Amino acid sequence: MEYRNNGKITSSNGGLYSILLDNEGTPLSGKTVVCRARGVFRHEKKSPLVGDSVGVVYDDSSFNEDMIPSPEGAGIVIDSINERYNELIRPPLANLDLMFVVMAAKRPEPSLFTADKLISICEFNKIEPVIVIGKSELDPERAESLAEVYRLAGFRVFVLSCFEGNGVEEFASYVKSALVGRTAAFAGLSGVGKSTLLNLVFPELKLSTGEVSRKTERGRHTTRKVELFQSCGGFIADTPGFSMLDFERFDFFSKEDLPETFREFDDCIGNCRYTKCTHTKEEGCAVLEKLREGRIAPSRHESFLALYDILKQKHSWDTK
């Protein structure tokens, strides 16, 4: 007999996907199966992503008499991918609602540009960014000044230290309530402490954590793959930390879309002297005025300029 069941992809490994099947009353409902996708997805260049909601087809040969699914997915296949409401290239995830953008006060040195780029990508994709400044005990003043940059822009910000524990409880209760019915991910540079923090909030995960090199002060890419865990009525993902380099290499949206991904520009848009104002250097620009008044953090506007430059070049390649 053939069965059809929907589910969510929680991890992928060399073309094999782990899928948590929804409760739909088929023999394997509620269980995690491992399987491949139909070849047609390869031709369509639309491979399944972690976070995808998919339709799975299987038959009686796919499980034994104890209802244990076949480990390598014999007889089970991903038959359809439901429409995504968003998808990210890095971290590779679909259908994300919430992103914890994690930075360390120190070790590794925070990269505001990387954080701001990640935030813009989230905003463009309607993913709510929440800012986490970790390792605060290493430099409490720096942690506070970073937090101020993002509070000023209107984000929810948590300052915490996994080592000393301050701020962790408040963060844990926020995560647990925010997760209900949603999918969230932790992202940031390698070594900022994403897996360490996830282990504190969800001790049952027992994720591996790594060191930060003393010499380069960079993380060692301990987390190697994106994996979703079910908790508090939702899903949470740990992701591999990126290095600054690999994060710079992909393009995202057009420069015309950039201003709306800076939420502190919202009340300025439409109030500039020129309707085609780029908010980079024009006279009578409402964004630049708000910046001068100290109501936009200088680092945020610098990131805007840097992203604008990248997107401008992208446009000239596209039209060549």
Ligand SMILES: Nc1nc2c(ncn2[C@@H]2O[C@H](COP(=O)(O)OP(=O)(O)OP(=O)(O)O)[C@@H](O)[C@H]2O)c(=O)[nH]1
């Ligand atoms: N000083 C200090 N170190 C911390 C804190 N939290 C985590 N660390 C350390 O930072 C290092 C990196 O932590 P991980 O949790 O592996 O970092 P990650 O962001 O998951 O790194 P990747 O998996 O490589 O992306 C480890 O040595 C942790 O012990 C903290 O609050 N303070």
Ligand SMILES: [Mg+2]
């Ligand atoms: Mg990790």
Ligand SMILES: [Zn+2]
């Ligand atoms: Zn302007």
